[in-house]
Amino acid sequence: MSGIAVSVERVSVRLGDYEALRGVSFAVPEGAFVAIIGPNGAGKTTLLNVILGLQTPDNGTVTVFGGHPSDLAPTALGYVPQVKTLDRTFPGHAIELVVSGIRRGWPWRISAAERAIALKSMERTGVARLADRPISKLSGGELQRVYLARSLAREPKLLVLDEPGAGMDVSAEADMYHLLDAYRRANGATVLMITHDWEGARVHASHVLLMERGLAAFGAPEEVAREDRLLKVFGYAGHQAATHRSNADA
Amino acid sequence: MLDVFALETMRFAAVATALVGFVASYFGVFIVQRRMAFLGSGLAHAAFGGVALGIFLDAQPLITAVPFTVAAAIAIVWLRERSALAEDTVIGVLFAVAMALGIIFIQLRPGYVGDANVYLFGSVLWITRTDVYLAGALAAGTVCTAPLWGAWAYASFDRNLAKTDRLRVAWHDYALACAMAVVIVVSMKIIGMLLIAAFLVIPAATARLLSHSFRVMTLLSIAIGSVTPVFGFFLAHAADVPPGAMIILVQAILFFAALAVRKRS
Numbered sequence: 001m002s003g004i005a006v007s008v009e010r011v012s013v014r015l016g017d018y019e020a021l022r023g024v025s026f027a028v029p030e031g032a033f034v035a036i037i038g039p040n041g042a043g044k045t046t047l048l049n050v051i052l053g054l055q056t057p058d059n060g061t062v063t064v065f066g067g068h069p070s071d072l073a074p075t076a077l078g079y080v081p082q083v084k085t086l087d088r089t090f091p092g093h094a095i096e097l098v099v100s101g102i103r104r105g106w107p108w109r110i111s112a113a114e115r116a117i118a119l120k121s122m123e124r125t126g127v128a129r130l131a132d133r134p135i136s137k138l139s140g141g142e143l144q145r146v147y148l149a150r151s152l153a154r155e156p157k158l159l160v161l162d163e164p165g166a167g168m169d170v171s172a173e174a175d176m177y178h179l180l181d182a183y184r185r186a187n188g189a190t191v192l193m194i195t196h197d198w199e200g201a202r203v204h205a206s207h208v209l210l211m212e213r214g215l216a217a218f219g220a221p222e223e224v225a226r227e228d229r230l231l232k233v234f235g236y237a238g239h240q241a242a243t244h245r246s247n248a249d250a
Numbered sequence: 251m252l253d254v255f256a257l258e259t260m261r262f263a264a265v266a267t268a269l270v271g272f273v274a275s276y277f278g279v280f281i282v283q284r285r286m287a288f289l290g291s292g293l294a295h296a297a298f299g300g301v302a303l304g305i306f307l308d309a310q311p312l313i314t315a316v317p318f319t320v321a322a323a324i325a326i327v328w329l330r331e332r333s334a335l336a337e338d339t340v341i342g343v344l345f346a347v348a349m350a351l352g353i354i355f356i357q358l359r360p361g362y363v364g365d366a367n368v369y370l371f372g373s374v375l376w377i378t379r380t381d382v383y384l385a386g387a388l389a390a391g392t393v394c395t396a397p398l399w400g401a402w403a404y405a406s407f408d409r410n411l412a413k414t415d416r417l418r419v420a421w422h423d424y425a426l427a428c429a430m431a432v433v434i435v436v437s438m439k440i441i442g443m444l445l446i447a448a449f450l451v452i453p454a455a456t457a458r459l460l461s462h463s464f465r466v467m468t469l470l471s472i473a474i475g476s477v478t479p480v481f482g483f484f485l486a487h488a489a490d491v492p493p494g495a496m497i498i499l500v501q502a503i504l505f506f507a508a509l510a511v512r513k514r515s
Contacts, residue, residue, distance in 0.1 A: 016334060052414050074415045081410060090283065090407050091461045104415040105400030106407060108465055134462040 005030045005190035011060030020046040022214040033191045035201030038211030044194045078151030080161040083143050088136050094146045095131040101150035121153035140167025161193040177204045254487040263377045267479040269385035270437040273392045275475020278454030279468050283406040291447035292341035296322035297435045298443050299348030301369045302355035315435045323427035372442030372494035388436050403464050441494040452501040459508040
């Protein structure tokens with residue numbers, strides 16, 4: 001075992017004329033809980049796509065548990081995409097979405113064993129009562145928790161989440177952090193999560209990755225969330241919002 | 251009304267129509283859910299270019315139209331994957347090129363416009379035993395793709411999610427586009443190029459309005475796609491109008507009825 005879950009070395013990505021990532025390097029230890037933060041357009045989702053093997057970098061290398069991202073066994077990966085990218089017109093039920101994570105295909109029929117696994121996972125994220133509800137009738141927060149149940153059902157060793165708290169109320173978001181933290185500790189899993197929630201990142205994450213197309217900082221939350229860095233990356237308003245939250249908390 | 255089946259040609263046409271209706275409505279669920287309806291329209295135009303090539307070469311049009319349309323389907327998917335162009339732009343360019351070639355091929359063989367009209371508007375009178383066998387083979391081939399339903403449905407739901415599960419989404423895109431191409435070519439004689447895109451889309455769109463599960467949508471679409479052509483065929487015979495147009499109208503009536511039911515609920 002390398003001890004490094006995700007290694008990113010001098011990665012650059014251009015999307016057309018837009019330079020989404022510029023020479024990004026960092027290494028995530030196994031078992032870490034990494035909050036990826038940064039303003040809109042900082043390259044957070046592009047970075048996740050590179051780590052997931054969905055985007056090939058123009059330069060640099062990425063390894064996940066020592067191998068190429070596409071070599072990672074699908075069951076070792078739990079991915080929670082942004083809910084806003086989901087096609088809500090798709091005719092499916094919440095439990096089918098969860099079972100699709102177990103089966104790696106959309107289910108024609110759900111076996112009793114699959115239903116039991118799916119319901120157990122949905123119980124953990126508090127959405128078991130929504131199992132037979134159509135996807136189109138779930139709220140954004142409910143859908144996020146269904147997606148989370150889908151990822152946890154396969155008990156992955158790497159969880160990658162793109163703004164999982166979007167659409168959740170404060171209580172549900174706090175529950176999600178506790179659930180992720182508990183899962184990580186119990187399974188030795190690594191969590192990478194894009195978030196705009198500074199407070200959650202500061203309290204729950206073991207590492208914060210601050211992005212601004214390139215890497216602005218990577219390290220312990222208290223070290224990364226320094227005023228000069230926040231001011232540089234987020235500008236005055238973002239810095240005020242972040243420090244206000246921290247002061248209110250202290 | 252059953253006297254319509256007194257003629258062998260009519261029997262062939264009814265069976266072939268029901269078979270291609272089954273196939274088109276099955277693939278239609280993926281086309282509708284992936285918002286690929288314009289691809290059906292584009293491939294129909296490309297198929298016309300292939301038919302015209304057959305007429306120009308004095309060959310059986312289907313022999314040239316199948317590879318021609320499959321090549322167009324592969325080119326569209328390839329360009330969509332490899333270029334920064336949107337799919338509708340790629341389709342818009344390729345179908346215009348295929349149509350332009352078709353017009354030139356036909357112009358170079360004056361006196362053969364009759365054949366071209368069959369493929370443009372459809373005609374049951376031209377359906378042969380070979381066409382029925384072809385439609386049967388197509389239906390059998392479609393049944394053989396059933397194990398891919400889960401992967402195609404999954405990629406229709408979320409391409410990136412499917413990719414992270416290491417599904418070969420691009421390969422499935424090619425397979426689906428090629429299947430569409432073959433369906434379109436085989437259905438052209440019956441429905442006609444001008445209406446074939448609707449034939450692919452309307453049963454699935456109707457089923458979509460009435461379903462909360464992709465499985466039910468698939469079964470309902472197949473039921474609508476297989477049965478409505480037979481009704482349309484009878485009505486067309488009674489009204490003495492082209493069957494392709496009547497089939498589309500029957501399907502459209504069901505679609506609007508489903509829309510009304512959906513709005514009420």
